[in-house]
Amino acid sequence: MPTGVAMRDARGQLFDAAERILLRAGPNALTSRAVTTEAGCAKGVLHRHFADFDAFLAELVLDRIGRIDQQSTALRESAGTGTVADNLTGALRDVFGSLAVAIVGLITSRDVLRTRLRQVRPAGVPVLTEATAMLASYLSAERDLGRIAADADVDTLALTLIGSGHLLFAGREGSPPEAEAVHKVVTTVIAGTAPGAPGAAPLGE
Incomplete structure (x- = not known):
C-alpha cells in the first residue's frame, strides 16, 4: 500500500504488522517506524490512533x-x-x-x-x-x-x-x-x- 493511502481498520492492520515483526525478528525489532513500514502506511497513522508507541503495544497485548x-x-x-x-x-x-x-x-x-x-x-x-x-x-x-x-x-x-x-x-x-x-x-x-x-x-x- 503506498504511503499516505487511507487504511481500513487501521488498528487491526497495525496490530497484524506488529505481530509479523515480532514473529519474524523478535521484540528488539519492534519500533513504530518498523510497524508502519510493515503495514505500508504513513508514519503518522499509528500516532493518530494511539497516544504513543507504548500505548500501541499495550493495546496489541490486550487484543x-x-x-x-x-x-x-x-x-x-x-x-x-x-x-x-x-x-x-x-x-x-x-x-x-x-x-x-x-x-x-x-x-x-x-x-x-x-x-x-x-x-x-x-x-x-x-x-x-x-x-x-x-x-x-x-x-x-x-x-x-x-x-x-x-x-x-x-x-x-x-x-x-x-x-x-x-x-x-x-x-x-x-x-x-x-x-x-x-x-x-x-x-x-x-x-x-x-x-x-x-x-x-x-x-x-
Whole structure:
C-alpha cells in the first residue's frame, strides 16, 4: 500500500504488522517506524490512533489476550470429546505456536509496557495468566464429566502445563517443537489424574 493511502481498520492492520515483526525478528525489532513500514502506511497513522508507541503495544497485548479468551470458550466446549491429552496438546500448540512467546518477551523487555498493563491486568504475566486460566477451566469441565479424577488439582495442572509449554517453545525461532514432543509433556504432567483405580487407561488413549 503506498504511503499516505487511507487504511481500513487501521488498528487491526497495525496490530497484524506488529505481530509479523515480532514473529519474524523478535521484540528488539519492534519500533513504530518498523510497524508502519510493515503495514505500508504513513508514519503518522499509528500516532493518530494511539497516544504513543507504548500505548500501541499495550493495546496489541490486550487484543491478543482477547483471542485467548475466544480460544478458551472453544476449548471448554470441546470437553468430553477426543482425549484430554490431545485437547491439551492442541491448546498448547495454539497458544505458544502463535504469538504468546514473543508477547511475553516483549512485555519483559519494556518497563513502561509492563507498568501500563498492570493498570488493567494487575495479576500475573499477561498472556500466560490467561492461558493458564483457559487450561484450568477446560480441566475443570473434564473433571465434572468424570474424565479426570474428582480430586485433581486443575489449577496446579494448568500452571504446570503452561510453564512447561513456555519452556518447550521459547528460544526456538522458526522451529516449534513437534506435536509429539508437546504431547509427551502433556501426558507426563497429567499422568496419575485418570479417574478410577491406579492402572486406569492413560488420558492420552
